Amino acid sequence: MIAIPTQEELIEGAVILIDKPLTWTSFDAINKIKRLMKAKIGHCGTLDPLATGLLICCTGKMTKRITEYQKQEKEYTGIIHLGAVTPTYDLESKPEQEKPFEHLTDDEIIEATKAFTGDIKQTPPIHSAVQKDGKRAYELARAGKEIKLEPRDVQIKTFEITKIALPEVHFRVVCSTGTYIRSLANDFGAALGCGGYLQALRRTKIGDYNVDDALTVEQWVAELKAAE
Known part of the structure; x- marks a missing residue:
């Protein structure tokens, strides 16, 4: 209770x-x-x-x-959709640049998580609240300004694939504060060569x-x- x-x-x-x-x-x-x-x-x-x-x-x-x-450390579960990207790295914008994904094996998808586990550099999405030149990045992006954000140090303690039903890849992530799961989805899709975006996200734990x-x-x- x-x-x-x-x-x-x-x-x-x-x-x-x-x-x-x-x-x-x-x-x-x-x-x-x-x-x-x-x-x-x-x-x-x-x-x-x-x-x-x-x-x-x-x-x-x-x-x-x-x-x-x-x-404090955070845990998320969610779904990465492979085979396309979006400007916001999630479904706030429409998928584009579709590429084939059917050739990917479960082993290849699971193996790709290793490059995103541990202490890594991650670039925040331009459609985010990160400050750039005294303004929120998303404000500049919506105004059509060209934005370049610097990579940040983040720690991804766990990146576990819990289910594969292509084009959907279900996952669980345990990470440091400041980690953008949208960026992880985008970067993961790029590493697999087919693109990817965050289809769903749920925060399950904080500390x-x-x-x-x-x-x-x-x-x-x-x-x-x-x-x-």
Whole structure:
């Protein structure tokens, strides 16, 4: 049974876990429940609208620990779609540059994960919130500006292929903060020579916190209303 903080505990300071729904922004999820509590609240790491899963939120004095939670290791599951690319590296834009993928064997796909495991250099997507010349990269990209982002050091502890049903490749990744799974999907497809983009993504863990212990936004709304 998941313990629900009282209004007093929320005001004082608490950690709550939300299972963010598809198409919602992280702020959408927070704002929906913020109206029902009298505490200040912030989240510990944005999830893209097309991703679902664990969103850690801190209230009251616990908001001082947001940076601490943001730095913790994360786990994701998802699907990489092979045989095409997209400008955003996911389904926020349309697939293009289709290439054959049918020749790939399971062994080749699994072997390709080794190049993306451990300490690696990764270039963030240009359609991301990374700062470039004082602006968000996605703002420059949408304005048609040419952008070059520098590679960053990230650590991918685990890159496991859990199912292959071409063109879909299901995976589980454990990685450091700052890792872009969209970039991983794009780079993985490039390494296989056919292109790839992120079709689906779910964040399952942040540090010791698990999405299995999270409530949906609707469940939080119901619990907070019941506590009024």
